[in-house]
Amino acid sequence: MLTRAVAEGVARGDVTLAFRRWATGRVSPGGTFLSVAGVIVIDAVERIDPATITPGDAHAAGARRVEDVLASLRGAPDDPVFRISLSHGGPDPRDAIAADAALTADDIARIGEALDRLDARGTRGAWTRGTLRLIEGNPGTRAADLAKSLGVEKETLKRDIRKLRALGLTLSLDTGYTLSPRGAAWLRARGRCSGP
Incomplete structure (x- = not known):
């Protein structure tokens, strides 16, 4: 789900958001998954209008600009966009x-x-x-x-x-x-x- 750079950013606390375009939500609040930087915790998942993504959101997602976040979204253009709050849950067991x-x-x-x-x-x-x-x-x-x-x-x-x-x-x-x-x-x- 996350690139190495983004996962390591979550582990450092620099990255706290991810944005995904999915036909249906694929993750739930409270869930966890393993990454190259350890356990990633899904703190919140919210369906959003991509037009509401701010420059601060982009930086929190490890991107330089909102346009970079929008360009990274995969899936059909009419699929909903999800804002996912992330935190580090510790080392990979x-x-x-x-x-x-x-x-x-x-x-x-x-x-x-x-x-x-x-x-x-x-x-x-x-x-x-x-x-x-x-x-x-x-x-x-x-x-x-x-x-x-x-x-x-x-x-x-x-x-x-x-x-x-x-x-x-x-x-x-x-x-x-x-x-x-x-x-x-x-x-x-x-x-x-x-x-x-």
């Missing part, structure tokens, strides 16, 4: 998991089981371990380039990597991805063991 490289034998087994479940639910067979190894060998590589090397669509790869991120195994960089300390520790541990 996955970060603490991702930083934990002291894996027990049970941790190693549980991660392997979680990857097996992801592989079983996917439509392209066993992809998790190969994707982790690809990221390990190519940190900071663009998603499009990683996807091409795997023969999958970029959006498919990004969705898959988000699943690995949810397990605390990968981290997003400004460009591309890297293994988290936890992901690197798991791969090292699996390298010392037999099996996939």
Whole structure:
């Protein structure tokens, strides 16, 4: 929902608004979502006339001018515009998991089981371990380039990597991805063991 620059602005307190044009509202007050800068809290959602957006609103949304906000709105021109008040809800809880490289034998087994479940639910067979190894060998590589090397669509790869991120195994960089300390520790541990 937010670019890295805007999410980081919310985390600093510089950005407190977002504007979206949607056919129907997609977020609700009190909701949260994860961003590259941690947890983002949706404090309020209001349907507005875009003509009422002020220069102060534009600055609060991380834009220089009202015209920049209006130009950023996607969707059909007759769809309503929503003013969304945002605040920072703290660090991404996955970060603490991702930083934990002291894996027990049970941790190693549980991660392997979680990857097996992801592989079983996917439509392209066993992809998790190969994707982790690809990221390990190519940190900071663009998603499009990683996807091409795997023969999958970029959006498919990004969705898959988000699943690995949810397990605390990968981290997003400004460009591309890297293994988290936890992901690197798991791969090292699996390298010392037999099996996939």
